[in-house]
Structure formats: structure tokens, C-alpha cells
Amino acid sequence: MPYYAQVDNISLVVDTKAFAVVSIACKEHSLQKCLNAFLDQSVFELIPELSDYKKELSSIHSNDYCHLILETPICTLVINANAVHCPELNTPLALLHLTVPEPKTDCSFIYLLSRALESAHHGITIADARLPDCPIIYCNQAFSRLTGYSIPEILGKNCRFLQGSDTDQRGTQLLRIAISEAKECKTVLRNYKKNGEMFWNELTISPVFDGHGNITHFVGIQYDITDQMLVEGALKESEKRYRTLFETNVDGIAYYDLSGKCLDANETYCSMLGYSWEEVIDMNSDDITPPYWQKFDQRIRESQLDNILHCQEYEKELIKKNHTIFPVNIRQCLHLNQHGRPIAFWLLVRDISRQKETMEKLEHSRQLLDETGKLAKVGGWEMLDDQTIFFTHEAVKILGTGSEQTDLEEFRQLFIHEQSLLFRKSVEIAYEAGEPLDITLQMVRNDPKQYLRIQGHIKVNEEGKKALVGAIQDITETKVTQDKLLEHESHLKYLAHHDALTGLPNRLLYNDRAAHAIARAEREGHKVAVLLLDLDRFKVINDSLGHDIGDRFLKSIASRASMAIRDSDTFARLGGDEFVVLLEGIDDTQDVINVAQKLQSAISQPIQLESHNLHSSASIGIAMYPDDGERIDELLRCADAAMYRVKAQGKNSFQFYTKEINNRAVELLVLENDMHKAIKDQDFILYYQPQISLKDLSIVGVESLIRWHHPKKGMIPPADFIPLAEESGMIIEIGEWVLMESCRQAKEWLDKGYHFGRIAVNLSAKQFHRSNITQQVKAALESHQLPPEHLELEITESIAIENIDVTIETLKELKSLGIHLSIDDFGTGYSSLSYLKRFSIDKLKIDKSFVDDILIDDGGAAIATSTIALAHQMGLKVIAEGVETSDQCAFLQSHQCDEAQGYHISRPLNSSDTQTFFDQYNKQH
Numbered sequence: 001m002p003y004y005a006q007v008d009n010i011s012l013v014v015d016t017k018a019f020a021v022v023s024i025a026c027k028e029h030s031l032q033k034c035l036n037a038f039l040d041q042s043v044f045e046l047i048p049e050l051s052d053y054k055k056e057l058s059s060i061h062s063n064d065y066c067h068l069i070l071e072t073p074i075c076t077l078v079i080n081a082n083a084v085h086c087p088e089l090n091t092p093l094a095l096l097h098l099t100v101p102e103p104k105t106d107c108s109f110i111y112l113l114s115r116a117l118e119s120a121h122h123g124i125t126i127a128d129a130r131l132p133d134c135p136i137i138y139c140n141q142a143f144s145r146l147t148g149y150s151i152p153e154i155l156g157k158n159c160r161f162l163q164g165s166d167t168d169q170r171g172t173q174l175l176r177i178a179i180s181e182a183k184e185c186k187t188v189l190r191n192y193k194k195n196g197e198m199f200w201n202e203l204t205i206s207p208v209f210d211g212h213g214n215i216t217h218f219v220g221i222q223y224d225i226t227d228q229m230l231v232e233g234a235l236k237e238s239e240k241r242y243r244t245l246f247e248t249n250v251d252g253i254a255y256y257d258l259s260g261k262c263l264d265a266n267e268t269y270c271s272m273l274g275y276s277w278e279e280v281i282d283m284n285s286d287d288i289t290p291p292y293w294q295k296f297d298q299r300i301r302e303s304q305l306d307n308i309l310h311c312q313e314y315e316k317e318l319i320k321k322n323h324t325i326f327p328v329n330i331r332q333c334l335h336l337n338q339h340g341r342p343i344a345f346w347l348l349v350r351d352i353s354r355q356k357e358t359m360e361k362l363e364h365s366r367q368l369l370d371e372t373g374k375l376a377k378v379g380g381w382e383m384l385d386d387q388t389i390f391f392t393h394e395a396v397k398i399l400g401t402g403s404e405q406t407d408l409e410e411f412r413q414l415f416i417h418e419q420s421l422l423f424r425k426s427v428e429i430a431y432e433a434g435e436p437l438d439i440t441l442q443m444v445r446n447d448p449k450q451y452l453r454i455q456g457h458i459k460v461n462e463e464g465k466k467a468l469v470g471a472i473q474d475i476t477e478t479k480v481t482q483d484k485l486l487e488h489e490s491h492l493k494y495l496a497h498h499d500a501l502t503g504l505p506n507r508l509l510y511n512d513r514a515a516h517a518i519a520r521a522e523r524e525g526h527k528v529a530v531l532l533l534d535l536d537r538f539k540v541i542n543d544s545l546g547h548d549i550g551d552r553f554l555k556s557i558a559s560r561a562s563m564a565i566r567d568s569d570t571f572a573r574l575g576g577d578e579f580v581v582l583l584e585g586i587d588d589t590q591d592v593i594n595v596a597q598k599l600q601s602a603i604s605q606p607i608q609l610e611s612h613n614l615h616s617s618a619s620i621g622i623a624m625y626p627d628d629g630e631r632i633d634e635l636l637r638c639a640d641a642a643m644y645r646v647k648a649q650g651k652n653s654f655q656f657y658t659k660e661i662n663n664r665a666v667e668l669l670v671l672e673n674d675m676h677k678a679i680k681d682q683d684f685i686l687y688y689q690p691q692i693s694l695k696d697l698s699i700v701g702v703e704s705l706i707r708w709h710h711p712k713k714g715m716i717p718p719a720d721f722i723p724l725a726e727e728s729g730m731i732i733e734i735g736e737w738v739l740m741e742s743c744r745q746a747k748e749w750l751d752k753g754y755h756f757g758r759i760a761v762n763l764s765a766k767q768f769h770r771s772n773i774t775q776q777v778k779a780a781l782e783s784h785q786l787p788p789e790h791l792e793l794e795i796t797e798s799i800a801i802e803n804i805d806v807t808i809e810t811l812k813e814l815k816s817l818g819i820h821l822s823i824d825d826f827g828t829g830y831s832s833l834s835y836l837k838r839f840s841i842d843k844l845k846i847d848k849s850f851v852d853d854i855l856i857d858d859g860g861a862a863i864a865t866s867t868i869a870l871a872h873q874m875g876l877k878v879i880a881e882g883v884e885t886s887d888q889c890a891f892l893q894s895h896q897c898d899e900a901q902g903y904h905i906s907r908p909l910n911s912s913d914t915q916t917f918f919d920q921y922n923k924q925h
């Protein structure tokens with residue numbers, strides 16, 4: 001197909017609806033013919049490059065002008081198009097005038113220029129200054145790409161079409177002036193692409209003049225510098241930001257070169273040193289560094305440079321302009337150039353004078369706290385929210401853990417298990433209820449035991465977090481002392497409330513318990529029983545075998561009796577051999593009887609102490625609350641009266657308090673009064689019981705036995721008033737009278753010619769030990785002129801054994817008077833042979849209880865016979881008392897008992913009857 005481009009200056013009229021070539025006009029007639037062959041063909045078949053301009057071509061109206069430069073593979077085609085009207089065809093037509101400016105060849109300069117323009121990255125436009133509004137008549141592809149518009153959209157327009165409402169008026173003004181003055185101008189404008197996107201357009205326009213100097217065109221070179229603008233903007237922003245940071249930083253910032261010269265510094269740095277910026281600049285770092293820090297400074301710099309350490313932090317001192325030295329914290333960073341080579345140092349300098357001062361004060365306070373803590377042995381601790389615990393030095397020392405930090409669980413392990421649980425609970429309470437913590441804990445290690453007092457309270461810090469803060473104190477010493485004191489106190493309390501010998505409650509504790517028991521019984525409607533217990537033969541055991549045995553005996557009795565009662569009952573020792581049992585919650589008297597029987601059975605069991613087989617029994621008096629009394633003392637008194645009744649009735653029994661007993665007690669009281677009167681009124685008389693020799697049956701003596709001839713009650717036997725007289729001390733007076741009267745009577749009988757041997761007088765314990773008995777005896781003998789060999793004093797075994805050394809002395813003195821001495825009731829005590837030997841006695845009197853038994857059991861006979869043998873071995877005589885039968889008399893006779901006394905021979909007789917007895921007996925024998 002012949003190519004249109006081979007011809008020049010061709011005009012094509014194109015139907016803009018169908019784009020069919022309507023007519024072709026060509027200057028060269030030779031060509032016209034052949035070109036006519038293309039009539040009615042599509043213009044795009046002839047010039048394919050025109051396809052891009054299809055829209056523009058179809059919209060060309062009259063007076064519209066369109067200028068196109070099309071690059072074809074063969075040539076550059078310049079097309080000027082305008083609208084024409086053809087009335088015959090009645091269709092819009094476009095007149096396309098095609099020219100080929102220059103044949104397209106490789107070496108064509110125009111071609112090269114056009115190639116350069118098209119391959120340029122800058123947008124290039126040419127505007128025709130001769131046409132109105134200076135339309136763009138050329139733009140390259142780069143401009144099309146830059147703006148997003150197609151070339152046909154661009155051509156014919158003024159460059160203003162890229163502007164927006166916010167395009168800088170100053171820039172456009174510059175442009176307008178340059179255009180009006182036909183000058184070159186370079187500016188940057190805010191332009192908009194076809195899609196509305198803004199871009200920064202760096203625009204350079206240059207005017208083109210014709211040969212007459214008239215301006216014909218403007219060439220515009222445009223470049224999108226948006227990215228560059230953004231980077232620059234960001235850079236500026238960053239610079240500004242950092243500058244602000246630099247200028248307004250609270251820390252000093254300085255920039256030093258590698259030689260130590262200051263290149264820049266901020267306001268803070270300058271004022272920190274007291275210099276102006278101008279003074280600081282060019283100053284060397286050594287100028288503001290004390291000499292003793294300069295080497296250090298040097299080393300830091302060198303090590304940073306050698307090792308390319310980007311940043312280093314250290315503390316040093318600086319000198320102010322006013323020469324004061326102050327501490328600073330410095331963060332020194334290397335500034336590297338783009339090749340990574342150090343070129344300077346950045347210094348971030350902070351004045352830490354205050355901080356140091358605070359730290360020093362804190363350290364001082366801490367040291368003070370440590371010192372006082374050490375003195376007071378008080379450590380500090382703090383537990384944070386996460387249960388981490390911190391300790392002071394002293395606390396670490398106290399705990400002995402060696403660590404200043406631990407956690408709650410680990411800390412708890414230091415204490416014994418139950419207490420560690422208690423501690424955790426206390427911590428929880430402190431956190432939850434805000435209650436202060438104060439607890440004493442014993443540490444796990446036991447040797448020696450260690451006790452800590454841990455106190456703490458909740459503290460809330462500025463962030464609202466809770467911490468438990470407090471003190472740890474080693475209170476081992478205090479605790480041990482306290483424990484000892486408590487122990488001591490409780491021991492004292494125990495001693496004050498318990499009997500030292502038996503460990504039983506004493507009277508004080510008994511009174512306390514009795515008061516409680518009475519109060520409880522009153523509330524609950526029960527009864528209380530008070531059992532007063534007296535050991536029947538304790539005195540004898542104690543006196544004869546000594547206090548040691550006596551004490552051991554009491555202990556044994558106490559432990560046995562304790563076992564006979566319930567734990568809830570009280571068994572107390574009131575003193576001596578007197579005990580009391582308090583039974584609570586009693587509803588039935590039978591229960592009390594059961595207890596009394598159990599007690600008696602327990603006590604009556606023989607007790608083996610060393611070689612002694614000891615027997616005892618108890619006399620028990622019982623009083624009941626509320627029947628017999630409502631007060632403690634009242635009840636005890638009643639029990640005591642009942643107990644005396646038991647004693648009076650033969651011991652080893654129990655007795656409930658009754659009205660009659662009370663009457664009896666009253667009676668005894670009256671009796672005691674009467675006794676005083678009886679001495680004055682001479683209501684006492686003596687009876688005499690004869691004693692005979694079992695060898696020749698001759699009378700060898702009489703025993704004086706007192707009787708009370710009461711004006712109202714008649715004859716009262718000694719058993720009814722002697723114990724009372726002993727108790728009240730009146731026995732001394734009575735005994736003195738008996739001694740005198742006996743001597744008087746004896747002398748009278750002697751004077752009357754009666755050979756009765758000796759008159760035997762009973763001495764009571766009090767009379768023997770508490771009065772000057774030797775003087776009394778001497779006085780009685782002398783006052784009645786009785787030869788001493790006619791007087792015999794009977795002292796019981798228990799009297800003799802009591803205070804044995806004194807007894808021996810007293811007996812010696814008495815003996816030296818020339819009188820006879822005998823031991824009464826022999827066998828009932830526990831006299832040891834060695835004692836007997838030391839006593840200056842003449843005779844032993846076998847007690848009636850043994851005489852009673854001599855024919856009944858072997859034991860009684862054995863005691864009697866061995867007493868006789870023993871006495872004879874020691875050169876003593878033996879008399880048996882209470883001999884009631886001839887068989888007893890015969891037995892004693894056959895066992896060489898020296899003398900006898902008893903109803904079998906004679907009952908005690910008054911003075912005149914005694915005389916009659918002498919007369920009759922002497923006649924019979």
C-alpha cells in the first residue's frame with residue numbers, strides 16, 4: 001500500500017463521524033491520482049498513530065485548531081487539523097494538513113533533537129506565544145506521564161490548566177512577569193495531575209525569539225520534585241525538631257571535636273557552667289575539667305575511639321566559671337561520618353549535685369538507721385506487691401540468711417511450720433484489711449532457739465501500689481527472760497497454791513476451788529461435799545520414825561488418795577496429816593459415801609518405807625453444801641467436827657456432819673470453859689490403878705489416872721477431856737496439878753505405912769516438852785517430901801521420840817532426880833532400839849492393844865514376847881497394861897513379863913478405895 005508519508009503537503013478531508021477520507025489534495029499531481037485510491041478508507045488505516053487522537057478529532061468544531069506531531073516509524077508527521085464544513089455532505093469534517101518537516105533519516109539533527117526531547121525524563125512543552133493565550137503546541141511523552149493527561153488533551157491548552165486553587169500565587173506571579181517580560185524564569189509550583197493528585201512542579205520557562213527579536217514561543221521544562229520536596233520538608237522538620245530538643249533540653253548538650261574543642265552547646269550546658277555560649281565555644285574540655293579528672297577523660301575518649309564504642313556513660317566533675325566544682329553524669333556518644341569514621345563527640349551532661357546530695361543524705365540516713373538498728377538489734381524489711389522482700393543489713397544479720405532479697409515463700413521457710421502459716425495469714429490480713437502486723441515467730445533452727453518479732457504496716461506509694469514495711473527484731477533474750485519470768489511466776493504461783501511436800505493444792509487453792517464449786521453448785525442446783533481427812537496414826541509414825549519417813553509416808557498417802565478420786569475433784573493438804581477432798585456436782589449422798597470408802601481403803605493399805613511396813617487409817621468428817629453450811633469456813637468447821645466425832649468414836653471411819661455433832665462440838669466448847677473452872681474449883685480428882693509383880697504378885701505401884709467430877713455432868717473420863725486439854729494447852733496446868741496431887745497422895749500413903757512401891761504419873765507431850773518438867777518434878781517431890789524412888793513418870797513412845805536429843809537430855813535430868821521412868825504404850829510407835837538405849841528409862845509398858853491380842857493372834861503374842869525379850873536384854877523391866885483375864889496374866893507370867901496392870905487386878909480406884917485395895921490385897925497375898 002503506498003504510504004501517505006511518502007508525500008508531502010497532503011490535505012485530507014475526513015468525515016469525523018466515520019473517519020473516512022472524504023477527499024485528498026496533494027501539490028504533486030502525479031501523486032494525486034494514486035492517493036485517490038485511498039478515498040473512503042479509514043484515516044486510521046492510513047495513519048495508525050492517529051488512533052490516540054480519535055476523540056479529539058471527532059470533537060473538532062469550526063475554529064478549533066489541533067496541532068499534532070506524530071512519530072511514525074518512517075517519519076515525523078506534523079498534522080494541523082481544523083474543522084471545515086461541507087454543505088453537500090452535511091457532516092462534520094476535519095481538514096488534516098499533513099507535512100513531513102524533514103525527511104526522516106538517522107543522521108538528521110532534527111530527528112536527534114526530537115529523539116532527545118522524547119526520551120527526556122523532564123516534561124517538555126512548547127507554547128506558541130503568537131497565538132492567543134499562548135497554547136501548548138508541543139509536549140513530550142514525559143510531560144504526558146507527569147501530568148497524567150494524554151498529549152491530545154494537553155495540546156492547545158495553556159499551562160495554567162495544571163494549577164489548583166491553592167497554587168502559590170507568588171510563583172504564578174513570577175511566571176506571569178517572566179512571560180510578559182519575555183524572560184527566563186524558574187519556579188516551583190503546586191500543580192495537579194489529571195487524577196487530582198498534587199505534585200510539586202519545578203518549572204523552567206525560556207522564551208524563543210525570531211530573527212526580528214520577536215518572541216514566538218516558550219519552551220517549558222518541568223520536573224516533578226514532590227519526593228524531593230517531601231524529603232527536604234521532612235529533613236527541615238527533623239532539623240527543627242532536633243534543634244528544639246537541643247535548645248530546650250533540661251540536660252546540657254555539647255558537641256566536641258576529637259581534640260576536645262567545643263563546637264556547639266545548648267543553653268543548659270552553658271548556664272550549668274556559668275559561661276555564655278560564645279565563651280564555651282572553642283573552649284577545650286580540659287578547661288572545665290579538674291586536673292584529677294583529665295586523665296580519666298582522656299582514657300574514656302581513647303577507649304571510645306579505639307573500640308568504636310558508640311556511647312559511654314560515666315560520672316565526673318566539672319569546674320564552673322566561678323571555680324566551683326560540681327558532679328555530673330555524662331553520656332558521651334561518638335559522631336561518625338558517612339564512612340563510619342568518628343568525627344566528634346556528642347555529650348549529654350546532667351548536673352547531679354542535688355542527686356549526689358540526696359544520695360549522700362540517704363546514705364547517711366541509711367547508715368544512721370543501720371547503726372541504730374544494730375544497737376537496737378532492729379532490722380528493716382519491705383515486701384512489695386509481687387511478694388519480693390528486701391532487708392536492711394541488720395535484718396540480714398538477724399536472719400542470718402546472707403541475702404538482702406527474698407520472697408514471701410522463701411522467707412516463711414525460716415520459721416517453724418505453724419508459725420509460718422500464721423505469718424502468711426497476718427500478711428494477708430495486713431494487705432486486705434490494712435491491719436498492722438505484729439507477730440513473734442520462732443525460727444526453725446533450734447540450737448539455740450531464736451525468736452523474732454516482726455512488725456509491719458501497709459504503705460501506699462505514689463503509684464498507688466501497696467508495700468508492707470516494717471521492722472524485724474531479735475527478741476530471743478527478752479523472750480527467754482520473759483519465758484523464765486513466766487515460768488518463775490507460774491512456779492511461784494504453783495508454790496503459793498500447792499503444798500511443797502505432796503504437790504497437792506494447799507489451803508489457798510482449796511479455798512479458791514471451794515468458792516468456785518459453791519458458786520457453780522448454786523447456779524446448777526447441785527451439792528458439794530467437803531471431806532476432811534485426818535490420818536489416825538501419822539503422829540506416831542512421824543514422831544517415832546522421823547520426819548523423813550513421815551514426809552515420805554504423807555507423799556505416798558497423798559498419791560494413793562489422789563488416785564481414789566476423779567480428776568475434777570480436789571484433793572488438798574491443809575497441813576500436817578490433815579487433808580480435804582472437795583467433791584462437786586453431787587446429787588446423791590451415796591456417791592460421797594463411795595468416795596469416803598475408797599479413800600479409806602486406799603489409805604489403809606500398808607506402805608513399805610525402807611524396812612518399815614507402815615499402817616495407817618483415816619478419820620473422815622463430811623460436810624455438805626448447802627445442807628450444813630454455805631460458806632467455805634463453815635463447811636470446813638462442820639467437817640472438822642464430824643471428823644472429831646470419828647476420832648472420838650475410835651477412828652478409821654467416816655461421819656457425815658449432823659446436828660448432834662454440832663451439839664457435841666458446842667458441848668466441847670463448853671467443856672473447855674468448864675475445865676478452867678474445874679482447876680479452880682478442884683473438880684479434878686485422881687484415881688489410882690494398882691500394878692503388881694507377876695513374879696511374886698506383890699503390889700509394885702499405882703498409876704494415877706485423872707477424872708473430872710463435873711458439877712452437872714458427873715464423872716468425865718480422861719479420853720473426853722485430855723485431848724481437849726492438850727489442844728488448848730491446859731494440859732500443862734492440869735498435868736502440874738496431877739504431879740503435885742500424886743506426890744501428896746503417895747507421901748500420905750507412905751506416911752500411913754502403905755508399901756505400894758511407886759506412883760506412876762502420865763506426862764503429856766506438851767507438859768514434857770514445853771514446861772520445865774524437871775523443875776516441876778523436883779518441886780513436887782520437895783513440896784511433899786516424897787522420896788524420888790516412889791515416883792515414876794510415864795511418857796508415851798511418841799513423846800519420847802519427838803525432838804529426840806532434847807528428850808534424851810530431859811530424861812537424863814529427870815533420872816538424876818532419882819525417879820523412875822517408863823515408856824507408855826510401847827509398841828504403838830516405831831521406836832528404834834538405838835533410841836531406847838539412849839533413853840535413861842527403867843521400864844517398858846506394853847500397850848493394851850497388844851495385850852488384847854496375845855491370845856488371839858500370833859502377831860500380838862509375838863510383839864508382846866519380843867518386847868519382853870528386848871526389854872530384858874536392855875536391862876529394862878516390862879509391864880503389861882490392860883490385862884483383863886487370868887489367861888492373859890498366865891501368858892505374860894509364862895513369858896517372864898515383870899509386872900501387870902488391868903481390870904483383872906483392879907479397875908482404877910479413888911484414893912480411899914485404893915487404900916482398901918491395899919489392905920485387902922496385902923491380906924490375900
Ligand SMILES: Nc1nc2c(ncn2[C@@H]2O[C@@H]3COP(=O)(O)O[C@H]4[C@@H](O)[C@H](n5cnc6c(=O)[nH]c(N)nc65)O[C@@H]4COP(=O)(O)O[C@H]3[C@H]2O)c(=O)[nH]1
Pocket residue numbers: 689704705706717718719722735738761762763764824825881882883884901902903904908
Ligand atoms: N478396857 C480396859 N481399860 C483398862 C484396863 N486397865 C486399865 N485400863 C484403862 O487404861 C488406861 C490406862 O492409862 P493410859 O494408858 O495411861 O491412858 C490414859 C492416859 O493416857 C490418859 N490419862 C489419864 N490420866 C492422866 C493424867 O493424869 N495425865 C495425863 N497426861 N494423861 C492421863 O488417859 C488415858 C485413859 O485413861 P483412863 O480412861 O483412866 O484409862 C486408863 C485405865 O482405866 C483394862 O484391863 N481394860
